[in-house]
Amino acid sequence: MKKREFDVIVIGAGSGLIISSYAANKGLKVAIVEEGPFGGTCLNRGCIPSKMLIHVADVIEIIKKANLFGVEVNVNKIDWKKIQKWVWNTVDPSAKDIEEANKSAKNITVYKTRGEFVDKKVLKVKDELITAEKIFICAGTRPNIPEIEGLNDINYITSNEALRLEKQPKKMAIIGGGYISAELGHFFSSLGTDVKIVYRGERLLKNEDGEIAEAFTKIVSKKYNVMLNTDILKVSKKGNNIAVKLKQNKKEKEIIVDTLLLTTGRVSNTDILKVEKTNVKTKNGFIEVNKYMETNVPGIFAIGDVVGRYQFKHSANLEANYCVYNAFNPTKKIEVDYSAMPHAIFTSPQIAGVGFTEQELKEKNIKYLTGKYNYYKTGMGKAIEDKDGFVKVLVDLKTKEILGCHILGYDAATLIQEVIVAMKNKLGVKGITDAVHIHPALPEVVLKAFNSIKGINK
16 A cells, blocks of 8 residues: 655644644645545534524524514514525635645645544555654544434434534424533524423533523523423434433423434544554543643644543634644743633523633632622613623632633623633733723623622722
């Protein structure tokens, strides 16, 4: 079998493209191995298309809320095909453009196929073997498929397929209670699908601050059917539909849906790559790396979801930038700085968080103070009629360092940005309270949350 040597191999064309681009611009011979569309999960199956679709849901919710402001208007029609065309006519050409740009780039060879390790630093790609001194594993994750009786006999979908459905489901069961469940529940229910979220936990979004998760669960339970403390016993065909047998609070019941969506976590793609053949260590399927993104095998690095530290596009980009620097500056390596790593959930209401949750501070026995302020108590909060939204802050009792901030409400993903900047630059509470906030703009709710902290001299 033909064997070809490169200076660099990058497996995965998502955030890994940051690395391949750098290496190629340095004149190194680079191989990119990617079986799917370029741009990774974010562009093709995640962040970008989902947020475009969710914006449609947000528009519908605004229309439905218009009567609060004396505007009588109704949603008369949902043009599913037009919505889908709008999204994928944006996403698919972008992915193709990225792929073509890499295929025509100097010093880059694209292998549009699945690769797998067959020996130390040797990958098999179709009928060819490739090797390199430096290999970067940026191969991501895929949806986890739980063990449910009868699942193999029905046509279920995951988040991979949910965004590209040809027809809008009439009745959908979403299995899982994390952020993907919450976002897709918001999208489908707002467009008129009868949604049931089935989750074995006591509340949705268990990894969020407890107060945020509790409030969110109560809010969305009024919009669609949230079935908590519920286990899936069995699924089966029932004509053109799917019967889902459940057990909730020791009572068995059955629901009938036309679409079953599984959002039960994600698993690493290391098994597909057969990384054990190159002696790379894994834990629970995720690649183990040190603080410089190095694996246990010299010259092999890993970033992004396949590592499992944070499964966000922005964290993968952060890791890629540190990784590429460390790989090509081995005597000046820099530890990845994950401080103030934020996240957002694009639901209705939106959720955003950065830093510790209150339950984490209690577990770590860290002394803290809290501040909280409701949107509706501010001028703009009142103007937009957001009666559910609030900002919650957590501050170190002695140092006044910002330990965490959690927001539920309109535009939470934008509002939290000033807190991220303050935390990243270690500005403390005064980094927020000393800044002049425009009145009556919505960011005042962040200022007022920090000003509401009792027990410290700001």
